[in-house]
Amino acid sequence: MKCSEFLQELTNYLDGVIDDRTKSELEDHLAWCHNCYVVCDTTKKTIEIYRDSRLYELPEDLRSRLRSAIVSKCHSRKKAGPEGV
Amino acid sequence: MGTIQPKVVEPVSDELALVQAAKGGDVSAFEELVRRYDRNVFRIAQHITQNREDAEDVVQDAFLKAYGNLNQFQGQSKFYTWLVRIAVNEALMKLRRRRPERTVSLDEEVKTDEDSLPREVADWSPNPEQQYNQAELRDILTRTIQGLPASFRTVFVLRDVEGLSTEETAQALDLSIPAVKSRLLRARLQLRERLSRYFQKREGADGKLNRESGDGNQ
Numbered sequence: 001m002k003c004s005e006f007l008q009e010l011t012n013y014l015d016g017v018i019d020d021r022t023k024s025e026l027e028d029h030l031a032w033c034h035n036c037y038v039v040c041d042t043t044k045k046t047i048e049i050y051r052d053s054r055l056y057e058l059p060e061d062l063r064s065r066l067r068s069a070i071v072s073k074c075h076s077r078k079k080a081g082p083e084g085v
Numbered sequence: 086m087g088t089i090q091p092k093v094v095e096p097v098s099d100e101l102a103l104v105q106a107a108k109g110g111d112v113s114a115f116e117e118l119v120r121r122y123d124r125n126v127f128r129i130a131q132h133i134t135q136n137r138e139d140a141e142d143v144v145q146d147a148f149l150k151a152y153g154n155l156n157q158f159q160g161q162s163k164f165y166t167w168l169v170r171i172a173v174n175e176a177l178m179k180l181r182r183r184r185p186e187r188t189v190s191l192d193e194e195v196k197t198d199e200d201s202l203p204r205e206v207a208d209w210s211p212n213p214e215q216q217y218n219q220a221e222l223r224d225i226l227t228r229t230i231q232g233l234p235a236s237f238r239t240v241f242v243l244r245d246v247e248g249l250s251t252e253e254t255a256q257a258l259d260l261s262i263p264a265v266k267s268r269l270l271r272a273r274l275q276l277r278e279r280l281s282r283y284f285q286k287r288e289g290a291d292g293k294l295n296r297e298s299g300d301g302n303q
Contacts, residue, residue, distance in 0.1 A: 011270040015251075016088035030086065035206040039277070040086055042209050042284075046277040047089055047245045049214055053226050055246075056131040056140070058124045066141060067119050070148045074112045077153065 001029045006036045014044055089245075100164050108155045115155075119148050122165055125247055126172045132242040133176035135231050136183065143179060147172035162256055166249065169257040173239060180235060213284030229279045237272035244269050 006029050012018045013026050030037050058066075100121075106114035123144055130143035150171050151158075158167050214222055230238055243254045244265070255265045 007270070007274070011266055011273065014089050014273075017251075027086075037086075038206050038208045039274075042281065043273050043277045044086065044089060045209060045213065045284075046273060046280055049280070050226060050230070050241075050246055050276070051248075053214075053223065055223060055226055055230075056128045058127040058144075062141070063123060063127075066144050067116065067123060070119055070145055070152075071112060071116050073145075073149055074115055074152050077149075078110055078112060 001025050003029075003033060003036055006030075006033070007039070010040060010043065013040070014047070101160060104155065104158060104160070104164050107152070115152055118164065118168075122168055123148070125165070126168065129169065129172055129239075129242055129247060130176045130179075132230065132246070133173065133235060133239055134179045134183070136179070139176070139179040139183065143172060143175045146175045150175065163253070166253045166257050169243065169247075169249070169253075170259070173243075173258060177235070177239075207281060207285040209281065209284040210286050213280075216284070225280070225283050229276060232279060233272055233275055237268050237275065240265055240268040241272035241276065245273070 006026060009018065009022060009026055013023065018026070030040060100118075103114045103118055107118065126147055127140055127144050130147070131137060131140035134140055134143065147168065151168050154171075158164065210216060217225065230241070233241070239258065240254060240260075243249045243257060244251065249257065251262055251265050251269075254260075254269075255262045258265070260268075
């Protein structure tokens with residue numbers, strides 16, 4: 001397996017959606033190709049860091065303000081009837 | 086090497102009942118749906134628009150649009166996937182208004198495979214995120230993801246940050262499954278490469294943020 005072929009399968013491999021035969025070929029490749037091993041390992045870390053970082057959390061005060069605004073508009077649209085929705 | 090653990094998705098067993106009640110005019114049922122998904126919609130919107138005020142507008146507009154169109158929701162997908170589709174469209178509209186000089190589309194031309202081939206293969210420190218304090222890390226992650234094209238960023242956020250499946254992401258973005266997979270691969274590889282500038286092992290270096298060399302190049 002070439003490095004470019006490995007990369008094409010990287011997403012399926014990391015997501016665990018791959019058949020056993022391809023998985024075993026990929027792991028054979030990883031065993032001797034240090035560059036692909038590093039790319040695979042650091043790609044996995046990239047995903048985990050973004051997933052854990054909780055960027056852009058919605059602060060509670062803003063959250064309630066937005067929710068109140070949404071609910072109040074839903075009520076007024078309801079009163080206006082289907083045409084107002 | 087292990088696989089990425091799927092993100093745990095909250096049970097949605099009562100969701101259809103809430104949607105049905107909301108369709109019947111029960112605003113408190115709709116409020117419960119807002120409470121359930123407002124954080125996700127906000128995160129997605131801010132990732133796409135990269136602007137907090139726009140993200141706030143998107144949260145309001147997306148939920149109001151969902152409320153106004155509940156009758157069109159047939160229950161063939163999860164309510165959340167349907168809502169994400171609305172939110173992504175609203176967010177892209179904001180982005181287009183803010184950056185009219187650049188065409189923003191989920192269908193934008195993706196570059197050739199060679200552009201995604203890794204050039205930096207230096208290994209990272211064992212716990213790279215611990216090299217930086219929280220504010221620095223957020224800054225690095227934000228600026229790094231901002232450098233991605235909107236089409237890559239959106240797929241990455243839905244799949245890897247919000248934990249939608251490939252099929253749900255395809256449904257929410259109206260893309261084919263191969264298109265989602267191709268964008269996801271490129272997004273992951275580009276982010277990895279950009280983060281390598283900050284997280285790679287450095288002999289004798291203290292690992293501090295180097296804003297000059299580490300910035301995105303777009």
